[in-house]
Amino acid sequence: MTLHKADVVIVGGGLMGSAAAFFLRQRGQSVILLERDQIGQYASGVNFGNVRRQGRFLGQLELANRSWALWKRLPELIDDDLEFIASGHMRVCYREDEIPELEAYAAAPEAAQLDLKIYRGAELHQRFPFLGPDVKGGSYAPHDGHANPRLAAPAFARAARRLGARIEEQTEVAEVQKIAGEFTVTTTDGRQFGAERLLITAGAWGQKLSAQFGEPVPLDTNGPQMAVTEPVPYALPTVIGVYTKIPEEVIYFRQIPRGNIIIGGGYRSKPDMLNRRAYVEPRSILNQMDQMRRLLPGVGNLNIIRVWSGIEGYLPDSLPVMGPSGNVDGLYYAFGFCGHGFQLGPGVGDVMAELISTGSTSTSIEPFSIRRFTPSAEQRTTEQRSRAS
Known part of the structure; x- marks a missing residue:
């Protein structure tokens, strides 16, 4: 042989x-x-396609910063376009007492390269007028973004x-x-x-x-839950996700230049590891719609055109x-x-x-x-x- x-x-x-x-x-x-x-x-x-550093374990930011330097060199590095856009990433919260947690993260020495800015109240809604009234504050990372996984x-x-x-x-x-x-x-x-x-x-x-x-x-296995809407005019370049300790409130979205809004978060499914199949969880997609209306009221009437899952390993x-x-x-x-x-x-x-x-x-x-x-x-x-x- x-x-x-x-x-x-x-x-x-x-x-x-x-x-x-x-x-x-x-x-x-x-x-x-x-x-x-x-x-x-x-x-x-x-x-989901998040190219984000903020919100990570602080001890992981050195690795994330090294990776970010490589993302900036695409497609020169591999002679291919991964549709990377340094669009900014916004981490928002629904509770006033969560804002100090975002501030503490932004003040950590390890997060210095992220150039985080904390928004709250009227300033927040002036900068991001499309956010729902429940949003109380947020942390903006100007250099983070998204790409096509x-x-x-x-x-x-x-x-x-x-x-x-x-x-x-x-x-x-x-x-x-x-x-x-x-x-x-x-x-x-x-x-x-x-x-x-x-x-x-x-x-x-x-x-x-x-x-x-x-x-x-x-190691445990889970299936993330993703959905994408019909295309609408491109107006939401910033990736936005909710910072919360309540699992059903976890939601994040990004709009791509073609106009579709990609949505993730919420309940995960259990994949079939023997047959290597992942499943969409209907209650998760319904919850995503509810959470999106809370976070971004203007999306209430959009059609979902595709949903999917995958197989991820968690420790x-x-x-x-x-x-x-x-x-x-x-x-x-x-x-x-x-x-x-x-x-x-x-x-x-x-x-x-x-x-x-x-x-x-x-x-x-x-x-x-x-x-x-x-x-x-x-x-x-x-x-x-x-x-x-």
Whole structure:
């Protein structure tokens, strides 16, 4: 049997894997990327398309800023247009006591590059007159924006292929082993691929592979709920989302230059992981309509022309798994981005390529280590004693 070899094998062809393949080739590494279905088919291609930094975990902003610098260089970077627009991003709230929370975030040193401005009261409604009367305040990020998620992963994969990466779609992994310092990936059709370094970017399926290497994580899967309206005159360039602790109030929207308004938020569905199917939740779409009327009263009579979902991986602390394995040399992870990985995609690819190529990275990713889910030796001893008693 022929063993197809490269410096790095990547399992998973979403935005993270495709971007990593591109940046690894830029660094001179030979790459084979294996995707079970089609590039960008699941979370990467069906998300809302937010290219936002504000509202993230403060420890993630260094990574988000690195990614934002790459977004600004598109399409020069990959010779493709992802319809990125730095339109501004507005995070609004319905309660006066939530405004100080937005102010505290804006004042954090980590958020300095975002140039956030807090609006409230009359100033808010003068600046954004289309917002409903329930909106009490908001945080405006002038540099954030949105892009077309359906274009992103395929564009990075094409760019990686032009640089010499081998991209294999419709290629399902059956088994992964590490023998004598080399990973061997066997596919369901009997082919084998080998490399000294392996990167797992398998999204909602990432934990299945990490568990094979003794690093299980408590990953949950959810289906985001999206809808798009008929086209209307382009008048809402700013992306707007609601900051709230009440799940049914979560709503966000963006209008694209063609005039359609894309809507996300609300209740998520449970995908069928065996058949790899995601479902639209009717109550979520109905709730989106109610919440949109509250946030943006002028949309009340628009027609919804399409609804969809996807398959995303979520972790309990809402942070991804990203970085080297805690158990196996040469093994790396980037998965579980908890529904907010789209903006990070180029930065994740760049950071992982730097880490795999050089052994370190200039961007802090320690909070995302898979080791946070591995019990320490002291914890394991305590658990063993508890079981023994």
